[in-house]
Amino acid sequence: MSKDAHSKPSGDMKRSNKHSKAAVHNPEIQRQRRALPITSGRDAIIEHIRNEDVVVILGETGSGKTTQVPQYILEGGLAGDAGMIAITQPRRVAATSLADRVANEQEVRLGTQVGYSVRFDEKTSRSTRIKFVTDGMIMRELMSDPLLSKYNVVIVDEAHERTIRTDIFIASLKTIQKQRNHPTDEDGGGKSATKGAGIPPLKVIIMSATMDAEKFSKFFDKASIVYVKGRTHPVEIFHTSQHQADYVEAALKTFYQIHTDRPDGDVLIFLPGQEDIESLADTIRSFAKRLPHTAKQVLVCTMFASQPAAQIEKVFKTTPANTRKCILATNIAETSITIPGVVHVIDTGKHKQKRFLAGDTGGGFDTLLTRDISQSSAMQRTGRAGRESKGYCYRLYTEAAFKDMARSLEPEIARVGLASPMLDLLCLDIELEKLELLDRPDESNVVFALKALLFLGAIDAQKRITPLGRKMASFPLEPSHARAILASKDHACTREVLDIISVLSASSKLFMDITEKRDEIAEARAKFKHSSGDHLTILNVVRSYEQLASETDSAKKKWCRKHFLNEKSLAEAMAIREQLRQVCTRCEVYWKVSIGETVDGDPVLRSLAAALILNAAILQPDGTYKQAMGHAKVKIHPGSLLTDKKAPAIIYDELVYTTQIYARGVSSIPKSDLMQMLAGALKPAPQ
């Protein structure tokens, strides 16, 4: 970093610094900044961005792209005097931790010149110039500001992850650029081209470590590609000599070895999901308890999407003296972030991947499958070591297995359900089918999503969004869940439906399901049980939990443990409910409307059924269930209250695929109601 950049902040920076009295000058951070490999390319990067509308920046993990490029843009005056720079991230933990780091580097208080915006949390102010934002939140911003007029520069980070939102966002950026940068061109967005007149041009930067740079460059009409060489510190990579069938066991053994024989430094272990993380965390904790007091101690931390943010933050805290931190994480720790202290990375080579499983004759559903990662993910995981000093990466697979991995992950748009992104786009008057995308989704997935939106009343037969669809899109929820809330208005039970949907939207399951303890669990939960099934049982749990409002946290936890309920999930659901109540108020849905203390849950089930019409199944003479709107045979999950009940017609929250297709979160509804709904589903949507 040249001195110049520090001694000539833009006028606006000086202004914002006034608000940042809490900021501390930290010479060590400034030294680290100057030592980053990207520093030598600073002037070239600034020149490219100054002269071109789109720049693709490729660099190794840890070279400094994410933290430095937005600062170069600001310091180089490329965002104008007051324009903002948005930098998108696929994950919230990356957005918040990076904003914190960049605020420190800029020596300002987080939320002033540097801020962030993630779902349910925002730290920005009028002086914010650099904003880290999740791709979901920037898509929401598009709804109120379709030309992103407050941003002069948008940086899409980790573009190689190819999340569906990133892909759609990149496509939208291309359209916005035509409108803002060439408002008078014939092809500059057609009729709407003039919309962009008067708004400063938009610069777009696409960044990643290991992506197919040519593809992005071509998409943006041969945009320049800038390569940033080098990484801060080397990482030594080890592969196993043989295939490891039990990756959890192999991770445990590797951790023991590191703790006894390898250099100091914290350990980050990548595992596919929460269950593996929790079971390995328990084992390592009991190993740690048996360590003699004189030995180096072990502090276990976990990191997965459904954890409350405060718990995830613990991962970033400094490790106490004479202790080795062991962090067990899913791929939420894979890209962008720096966890201070991590020297060793253990990579199991597995992750959970959301996949849309198309049925044999039309229908389909999203499910999570444990899969091998790609080479690009393996490189990202390796890159989490060697960020502050030399690092080590222990891959629990052979070198040959690494070579056999796909180069990069299949884009999400090719493998997940599309109803939700299509609805968001329709709010912007954009049809996914007409959008110029990096990769096109499968035609059958598009048709299935359109069918779902039509049945939910979100679009009409001409594929136009309905007023109901617009309201559905205002909720940060799957369209079906939003539909249930809106249907509750007609059945005067919004309070109850919000309770249930909040629990269903929490990232972990409310009901613990331990196969060997199913009888004990059923007994402990008997008092919540509702004969119609799981949804009204959830409602009974929420009602009982609310009665504990004045109790201490530990009393609430004890109560949850006694009933085999997941306290984290209930606490998260209460926070989500608060947000949803606010959205309801904005949409003129009065959330206080309630069925009261009554046990008659019919209005609630009717509201849910309106939303879950595609998730309905009918009992067959042979005792199995068949989807009402598809042809898949489904079984009720053994964890459901209705598992052996043979209800004639059911609705369910989701299908999960293990050895067969199971319906989870199941309630029984009158078959006549279901038939009536199916018959009415193709009639024009209620407005």
Ligand SMILES: Nc1ncnc2c1ncn2[C@@H]1O[C@H](COP(=O)(O)OP(=O)(O)OP(=O)(O)O)[C@@H](O)[C@H]1O
């Ligand atoms: N929170 C932090 N604490 C300590 N050092 C940090 C922190 N954040 C960043 N750094 C330092 O800055 C370096 C560059 O980080 P940056 O996120 O900009 O890299 P990157 O090129 O975007 O890599 P990646 O794509 O892997 O995130 C890190 O390797 C680390 O040395």
